[in-house]
Amino acid sequence: MNTNETHVTQENKMKRRWGMAIDLDKCTGCGQCSIACAQENNLPIFEDDSDQPKRVAYLELMKVTNDRDAKYPNVEVTFIPKMCQQCEGNDPSNPKPPCVSVCPVVATDVGDDGVVSQVWSRCIGCRYCQVSCPYEARAFNWWKPRHEGSFKKSLNSDVSVMSRGTIVKCTFCSHIWKRERDKAVAQGITDINAVLYTPTCASSCPTGAIVFGDLNDPDSEVSKLSKDKRAFRLVHTIDEKPEDEKKRLMKLKDYPNPKVYYLSSRQWVRDMMRFK
């Protein structure tokens, strides 16, 4: 469905603001995104990966039902692929994700394109960023990551193998961006904002439920989807408040303001974004 986009646009003056739109009406919970992500990012292999709270995974396929509010047979289930939401904070021009400002050693930082990076060779493993993340997007290497025997053969050279005791997370496959950037530079295109790419989860989704692109580009599919009436963000109920209430709350504190939008035509999914 979506192959790795390698086309590059000339003369792009806009700074990129990478975002995602995930259509839950198309997601069948097949898990390909999760497995593709694991394959691409050299996620560690454990014999028993059933200890979910300690699991090292960038993409959690959350199974959500409305059985809090409904009884059989009025129940439905949906799958919500959740990765790092690349939060922005209140002001996109000066991004302030909840996790970046708390790192004592600047192992995580937000780039010009809005992607929150994670450098695990700098990380000291204090887990403060993990504490601050409202989306539980960060994983810590509680055990030494291993790739047994010949599994090492399918390791991706673009991503360094992580060490024990460091925090890791989804970076919107920024190594693929780097690969595309290097290709562009080799072709003589030096404008950093000319580079386009697709992260692995988006390119592997069989129904095209995950759409990735530049939110700053009004013509991009992700931009249009983010403004769709079916769009909402995870547990980000401030979106549904009237403007003046929004302004008042935003003065009180920063809100994560994530760049991953979810789309669903079903009201119960939006109801499940609220706590009761």
Added chain:
Amino acid sequence: MNTLVKSVIDFIVETYNSYSKSMQIFFIFLAVNIFLFMVFAIQILFWGLGYTDMNNIFAMGVWIIGDLGLVSLGGGAFFTGFFLYMLRVDKLEPIINSTVLIGFMCYLFTFVFLVFDIGQPLRAWFGYAYPNWGTHLMPQSMLTEVVFCLTFYFCVLCVELIPVVLRHKIIDAIPAFHYIGHYLHRLMWIMAAAGTFLSFFHQGSLGGGMWDVLYGKPGWFRAHHQFFFMAIVAATAGGTSFMTLCPYIAGKVMKKEVAPMETFQTLAKISGAMFIFYTTFRIYDVYTMAAKYVPSFDRNYLDIWGGYYGIWMLVFEFAACFTAIAMLNIKKFRDQEKFMVIGISSGVAAIIMSKLYVVLHGFSIPNFPWKSFAAYNPTIQEWFITTGGLCCMIAIYMIMAKWFRLFPHLDKHEHHAE
């Protein structure tokens, strides 16, 4: 070589035998804990934090609770020092050595627990080499502030501790050390001032600032100055209670008067006053959380007190606070030893409970409506490293009390006795 080892062993055995049965059992208990501490320390350092019950949801556990508690209670050192050296409340003189020692050990073991708690202890120095400074020398990360202030304050404590060590009979006999000790003692007020200044920062940031900046988590977020200063007040209140309690227990164990009752009562009075301040502040804090901050997350304050770490924690904390206020401020109670002890114990318990609630309650709150409250059951490794650390502290305290001039009042007493 053999004779040296033999004489050391003989010395240890002789000391051990000189104590009562119950004390001997206690020493065995301490030794076992410290031994297991070392065993599990090796396991955690070499094989990873997977052996703890911390996980991606409950990212911090007993050791951070220990750190928060130790720093807060150890903060009594700076406050006592402030009162003695800056406000010249000389009644506090007899226990200042004990206070400094406890403070030193609390901060030392804070670092020890932290070394175990971070995933890459060998990279701990990154905090100094690559700090997360914001603009104008204001740290952007609270942990950066914590790291630097804790380090500087620890240095201050080391310097403050030196005279205590130097007062040992043998060392004091050497004139060079005697002079160093004497002059250091004269400069103590600079140390105390620096310590007070630094303590404001690290108490506030570790106890409060670190948590209240997390704008994504409803259990913790508040106005920065609110929780920050409340943590400082908590340290002054709980810390002074703790500094009163420890030498008091020591005195009971040693069956000697380590300091005059007036000293204890003075410190208890200070603690009581700070508890009034703290409790008021805390009531305000709970109110703003319920009315303003938690609703800004579209959550309900009482709902986030679900799970195992429920509202009983808050109730307990307030109960302990009010007990402490009553026992320590009302002269009639404070003057009676029994009630004073209840008061300072409640004070310590209140502050410990406040740290427990910060960590246990804060982490257990679900981030998504379809997830439930989390629980935390520390593993044996976590328990023994914590208790081992605490037993180390007790052991060091006892050694200093017995062989060093921790309680100068004892000498006076003996003098008088003769």
Added chain:
Amino acid sequence: MKKIERKDFLLLGGGAIAGGLTGYVFSGAPFLSFQWLVEWTQDQYVPTKGEEKYLQKLCEYCPNKCQISIRMIGDRAVKVESSNSCCPLGQATLQLLYHPERIKTPLKRTGSKGSDKFAPVSWDEAMKDISSKVNKLVKDNKADMIAAVNKDYSLSGELLERMIKASGSANVYYESSEKTIAQGALGGFAEYDFANTDCIISFGAKLLEGWGNQCQMNQHFLNWKKKGVKLIQVDTNCSTTTSLADEWIAVKPGTEGILALGMANYLIKEKGRTSGAPNFAAWSQIVINQYPLAKVSQLTGVDVKKIKELADTLIQARNPIVVAGKGSKGVSSSSVEMQAVYGLNTLARTGAVALKAPAGMGAIATTGKAPAAGLDDFIKNRDFEVMFVNEADPVYKSVLGKNLAEKMEKAFVVSITPLINDTALYSDYVLPSISVLEGPDSNNAEIVKPYKQSKHAGDIIIGVAKLLEKAAVSFQWNSCLEAMPGAGQTKNVTAGFAFNAEILKNYLNEYDKLMGSTEFPMALLPVELPYVGDGDGLAFPYVLKTIDRHTYSQGKLWVLINRESADKYGVSEGESLDIISERGEIGSVKAHLSDIVAPDVVGIPLGFGHLAYTKYAEDKGVNAKEIMSDKLDPLSGSANWWATRVKIS
């Protein structure tokens, strides 16, 4: 010269040391040595670098024949991408390709069966031994004692079937799927024109969760959304398919067939529909007599109005499809239900459903006794002396797996598989096959060489067949590549479908008896995870990462129980249970309370409880099939494991 006094010496020495230390510290040397220490102690593996290239290959695992692009770094395949990225195999394939427990050479059993003791042998030796055993049986006129179990109707499956039949035995069986059940019940497997339909009523077939050809189903799903095709799911438990469908008709467990018969009753009685298929008269008579709408409504829990509405929707649609075969990857059903559901297609006179049967790869003379109706029938009632298992795992997947293992202990078993699975444990020879990425495709593109000595299953079978005295003549190909063009042929057998009134006669009685059992008040219904499927996926570590904590967590399998039922039976969240059926007991599992499952149902995940299937799948949870119903269906010869009744303790 002034004598250097001890004091001066001490001062000088002290100063030198202090100065040296300061210089050392401030030079950064200790920090750098710490950095080195950090890196040295982490000993992080660095993947070998190499030239990056993207190689193209045709994946010929299924008729879809997708073009896949493999990203190579040097000679290592690190990522698989496909042009339509619909295939679930793609992402997990690399984990099979580089699995450390892949079998390197043909293995010969050295210990007792089930002990997992094997020794490597050469292909020549293995083939000679295997073929000699087959030849002997043929010579002794005991060809019927040769049997084969195929996973599905793939190239290697067809080749193996040809080999067995050409040797004189009709005992070729396929693992339970919507195709095999349909072959027995309907005379052929249903081919649905999903691309051109306007309305689909699925009776328990979880179309969006791995049912059928997952690749194609995903494409169809998107098409349906675009064109506004209506999907109605008849199912007991809530699942992705029921949630994404336009309508979910919730039925009581095991009553899908009854609902279909109710609809048929309405269509025949009130809408005057008939079918030209043989035995329709006898069949419809029973439908009219035994399945009035009021009764059907009471049994299924769907009210009469809805049943009529559903039937009306069916006949008003232009090109409707009614899908039969409950489950996702593991499909099971009764023939009565299959016939009833398929029958609705004929009553609706839809052109979108046809019955097809494999046409084989050319004529061969088949002699020998008639085969058993299906694999489970064969396991229960027949004996064998030689068995070939082609990339299947019947010891794990069949409800009669234990019986099969017992029979295998007395027989000569050859298992073709890339990883040691439960069936391979009971085999005499284990022959390693390859993943879809290895070996050449029809365009002769070879990206990755077959792992060590493994071969394409088709090549293995051709190799053995050429050594068989009787069968060799039917094998004119030298490699499976040569055989590929002739494979996958089907013939239309729609006209061959006949209703069977005999099996319908007592259906309701049997249903009442089953439901009447007070000892087993709950229904055991399987729940499948998309990647784990019916057990195949669990060997791959990245699949383990997709499993949620209410399926398998911290070493325990979880089952789903409705909240109302939990109250009734006194079960609390997270409580440990044992599940007991007529056949036995499995435990312990943990209970998760959720209204996703219907009342009085235990929803148990399939795919767990392997005894052998790499360390990633071994000893995880329990195998639900062990206690699932082994009552054989007369037409399909398969056990209908959706009809299992259990109690919990």
